[in-house]
Amino acid sequence: MKRILCLVAVVFGLSSCGVVSQLNTGRLIQGGVYAAQALTLTDAQVENYVSQYIQQLDAQSQVLPESSPYTQRLRKIINSMDGVNELPLNFKVYKEDQVNAFACADGSVRVYSGIMDVMTDEELAGVLGHEMGHVALHHTRKQMQKQMLTSAAMQGIASAGDNIAALTDSQLGALGEVILNAKFSRTMETEADDYGYNFLCEAGKNPWTMVMAFEKLQQLSGESQSSSLVSNIFSSHPDTATRIEHITRRCINDGYSRPAGK
Numbered sequence: 001m002k003r004i005l006c007l008v009a010v011v012f013g014l015s016s017c018g019v020v021s022q023l024n025t026g027r028l029i030q031g032g033v034y035a036a037q038a039l040t041l042t043d044a045q046v047e048n049y050v051s052q053y054i055q056q057l058d059a060q061s062q063v064l065p066e067s068s069p070y071t072q073r074l075r076k077i078i079n080s081m082d083g084v085n086e087l088p089l090n091f092k093v094y095k096e097d098q099v100n101a102f103a104c105a106d107g108s109v110r111v112y113s114g115i116m117d118v119m120t121d122e123e124l125a126g127v128l129g130h131e132m133g134h135v136a137l138h139h140t141r142k143q144m145q146k147q148m149l150t151s152a153a154m155q156g157i158a159s160a161g162d163n164i165a166a167l168t169d170s171q172l173g174a175l176g177e178v179i180l181n182a183k184f185s186r187t188m189e190t191e192a193d194d195y196g197y198n199f200l201c202e203a204g205k206n207p208w209t210m211v212m213a214f215e216k217l218q219q220l221s222g223e224s225q226s227s228s229l230v231s232n233i234f235s236s237h238p239d240t241a242t243r244i245e246h247i248t249r250r251c252i253n254d255g256y257s258r259p260a261g262k
């Protein structure tokens with residue numbers, strides 16, 4: 001999740017390193033206290049804080065209405081996936097050229113019109129399966145806890161105890177950086193891939209769609225004209241080739257055939 005503009009991710013990454021390098025012993029001890037508090041953050045707190053941020057992001061974005069062909073197409077894809085409506089998810093489409101989609105701890109899934117323009121319904125199902133994995137496996141919550149160690153605004157949230165606070169603008173901004181620029185570990189990405197794979201199989205979909213989606217993003221990120229629009233969801237991840245291999249192997253072992261001509 002993670003990730004509107006690569007530039008934002010780079011700047012955020014650099015400033016995080018700067019904070020770490022300036023830590024003195026006193027701040028490290030204080031950081032330890034914050035770490036303990038962050039680890040006690042409950043699911044309900046995380047979901048509430050993420051919801052506050054998403055409400056703000058929705059208000060600032062061009063959310064396409066239900067009558068939009070994009071939204072109707074997304075609903076059709078979702079409804080074709082058995083079991084997806086059993087998860088506490090809410091979907092919206094943002095009218096933006098960015099090739100991006102992300103899911104949050106509170107079950108919000110946002111799909112950009114840019115990714116819908118370049119992907120088939122099958123490929124989008126593959127992307128959604130992966131993103132739902134990050135929600136179901138609580139990856140966003142784990143990322144948020146980690147980021148609290150390096151963001152002063154986020155530490156304020158962590159030190160609020162069990163209470164749920166109304167977030168300040170700076171806290172919402174810091175939370176947005178965590179959500180939109182989150183870099184998941186290799187293990188988390190593999191777990192989300194495996195979750196998505198299993199979900200697609202159980203939903204009656206051919207899991208090759210996930211391989212096809214990865215290949216499409218890899219291909220787009222290699223094309224100079226479109227690369228600035230491709231988020232780092234999968235494409236800039238160093239392990240994309242390994243992940244494609246892993247899912248391909250599972251498809252073959254489970255007896256699935258790649259759709260003809262794709």
Ligand SMILES: [Zn+2]
Pocket residue numbers: 001130134184189192233
């Ligand atoms: Zn991911």
